[in-house]
Amino acid sequence: MLLTVVILLPVLVAGVLLAVPRLPGRVASWTWVGTSAVDLALIGWMWWGYSRGSGTGAASGNGLVLAYDAKVRWIPTVDASYYVGVDGLSLPLIALTGVLFLAAAIYSLREPHRPRRYAALFLFLQTASLGTFAALDLILFFVFFDLSIVGMFFIIAGWGHGNRRRSALKFFLYTFLGSLALLVGIIGLFVGGEQRTFDMVALAADPPLTDSPVMGALVLLAIGLGFAVKTPLFPFHTWLPDAHTDAPAAGSAILAGVLLKLGTYGFARIAMPILPDAWQRWAMVVVVVGVISVVWGALVALAQTDVKRMVAYTSVNHMGLVMLGLGVAGMTAQADEQARTIATVGAVVQMVSHGLLTGALFLLTGVLWARGGTYDFHRWGGLARPAPVFAAAFGVAAFGSLGLPSLSAFIAEFQIFTGALQAAPVATVIAVAGIVITAALFLVAMQRLLGGDTVVPDADPRLPGADVGAPTPAAAHDRGPAHDHGPAHAHGPAAAHGHDHGHAVDVDEDRVRSAAVVTQSGDAAAPAPAPGPDRAPSSVGDLDRREVLAIVPLLVLSVLIGLFPRPLLDVVEQGAVTVVELVSR
Template identity: 50%
Template sequence: MLTLTILVPLFGALVLASGTRLDARRARLCALPFGLVPLLLLAAAWVGFDGSAGAPAFQHVVDLPWIASLGVGWRLGVDGISLSLAAMSALLFVAALAWPQVLGARARHWYAWLLFLQGVSLGVFLALDLLLFYVFFDLSLVGMYFLIGRWGHDDAPRAALKFFLYTLAGSLAILLAILGLTLGDAPLSFDMRVLIERQPLDGGGLRATLVLLGFVFGFAVKTPLFPVHTWLPPAHVQAPAPASAILAGVLLKMGGYGLIRIPLSMMGETFARHAPWLAALALASILWGALVALAQSNLKQRIAYTSINHMGYSVLGIAAAGSMRAGETPARQLALSGAVVEMLAHGLITGSLFFMTGVFWQRRQDYEMAHYGGLAGNAPKLAAAFIVAAFASLGLPGLAGFVAEFQIFAGTFVLHPWMAAIALLGVLVTAALFLQMVQRLFFGTAPQGQPAFADLRGVELAVLTVLLALVLLIGVYPAWLLLPIERAAAMIVGG
């Protein structure tokens, strides 16, 4: 099942790349079935997932030999964290494939790259072998590089190059850290389950610190955290809307997921010793991302900086979960569960916001907020969708963002009260920047000479309805999502 989840979109990419010339509509209709199959397979995996206390940590496991002499295998499997992130990613890819784009003669190549990126991205979340994880992690850079560089806006090649070089530097640091973690530990194995059980570098020392630094640096670039975040805003601004939605909703999550799956799970004691420094970086990202976002007049750039802010909350929860305080296991579990839900909520909410920036670009080819106003009258459906996403992003109760942030703050407050208090300041700034954005775009007086603005059309409305309905469902009834995540969090932090 999990093998097909990865291979079907990769096969679809090959079919589209090597096929005959297709117009945009036919290429999209050809690509959609290949993108839908992984979502359906992951839905089946979710239904068949056993979240009870006695169930194994990883389920639906595939373990086939690949490079036996190195202990490397085609190992796939899911726990509650990886299953939820993979399912959300598959949904966002289906949304990106369905989203209408003006592509011209290169339509089939656009959809081929999207399917390729879907296959390797799902591989990151499903891999149970460290080397396989790295292969998929690295290949995701290639897919996004071409989506930005070939189909982006005016300065897209430069933004794509900056994205690639930054994230490649981070992935190389991760490779060195993987080698430092595994080499010298006999018998040699890249099996994540074995490494989680062994905790190979729990003795501490310089080697353990350097390995942790390599992982933190590499995943911080991907997340991204301050100060290695500068590649993100230009990449978002220059990327087409579906690529921005995938970048924010899927690729950034690889950084947070990597922190949970590798250093937190495999280097527990070393991670705990350095968790306060990671939490400090998260706080800097929360405040910097919110304050800089508030200063942006470019719609897409403002939303891009809010991603730095929101991923900072997620990393704060991960750092709190890694703090080994006696008797505080429930708080650590709560913080880790909140960190994962924050990644899911951010993927759905910010993915929706970036899809909506595509509506602005297709109608006007302009992201400057000052050039808009009073759109609620002309585009009430867009206004309603944008307002729901904005309020979810600022953490309004009843929506997914509140569930995530409440868990993070509650867990962090027990462990580090002053950090939670500082992080709350970011919520105030986030509320201000989103309310100001809604006011500028949809209410007030429209600029003189502003042309008519078409409301959401059929496919656009359908995509946003599905994504935002999930945001509402998680906010009103989160139990169905929290059960498998909390089970995995308990396995990681103990208890």
């Protein structure tokens, strides 16, 4: 019951937000913050109960220890039901979801652009994400999985910037294709099983298709394709950078922090326990794909000149590490159980850690966009002096992402490599090389953004009081490759566009985009920093209170996990041990 409340509370509030007409935007935004805070508090309560073993603690089936489970029959003829519950695998991700959505809510407190619908969409998305993590029925899982795609599509299409429509469509089509492959796989599991059910617990207790390796492999292929697109793994990752670059900052943080985890979580929750034979047989392929993603993501990220695209590609890199850990879990012949458990624990911790750190990084890039309307490395520099808090936060997040000890990613990556070394030494060595590249690129990024002379984009068109929609003076445009399509150019068609939203310049990218580098400084979406009369015209405001409140807790959590990992590991290990047992059958 408690879990159902946690899942459905956001969408109920979203319905209320939509139904109340003429609700002031600020009220809507604060309602969102309040709802997410309450939801997070309930999740915290659940965690507390779970760690004391006082959930309902129903040990069911073959070792799956479930808490807070609830089951209501939905479609009896095919034995689909509303069946939710948490275990050591899903609880950390549910908590991560709660934290990130609260951060996104705080960050979006001053969203000027249709804040009511924005809040409602995010709340809807929160329900979809929580539901996916909690679902124990394949159809229910798929329902929430697909709804998350729909929600994110509208967030990117409605509140993104740059070439947002194209990116949103690309995101939708790629992930929808993946989800249909997943549906085919789910039906394969249903038809292949003796018991004709969509119940994950029952299917895991008595895995289907054990006696037909070909069908098992095909079903795993379908499911794997679905999750690989979502995760995303090389070569299905091409939707990711576009979607991230053009999404609003809060949307990017959720997309990277929560939605990508739906893919890796799906592998651990569905593919591994229900298709143990096939997973063992094809574990090496999973490892190889994971390692390719690690290296490919790192190399491509290194080549980016756009901060946000760089962060997006590092997600491919980090998700590849998760897959390395999960793949190793299936290599029963090559590694002992302890090593496989360590790798799995590492993979789950990596999901949580990546959610926190990358969420923070995307919110920080959002800060850059709000200040200067660009993510281009060449147009920012030396921010440590004018914006020390920003610099500190960015530094912590970057060092965390590159795996510095005492932050959460180190705990995760260390465990993945320790567990994987025995089973797949070559792959592990290559993956470590990928980590080195990531370290290099984060150091370069910090050097460019934070060190050196202070460089900021020219006059911010969205300073408070600036006449929005008016062409920005194209003065002093002597820096960087963005020269040819600076703000003035970008604003021309937008001004003629006759836009009806009172506040914003909605650059129609289709008309002005002529280079791969996103350089327009005209789009709206984010609020300007607090107006300081003493602010120099070309300086950049440091993080304001709202941004600090949204970003810093994520980093604090990452440090806490890095320093005191035990509470998290206790929970994760329970889940990981079960998964490793189930996959070793």
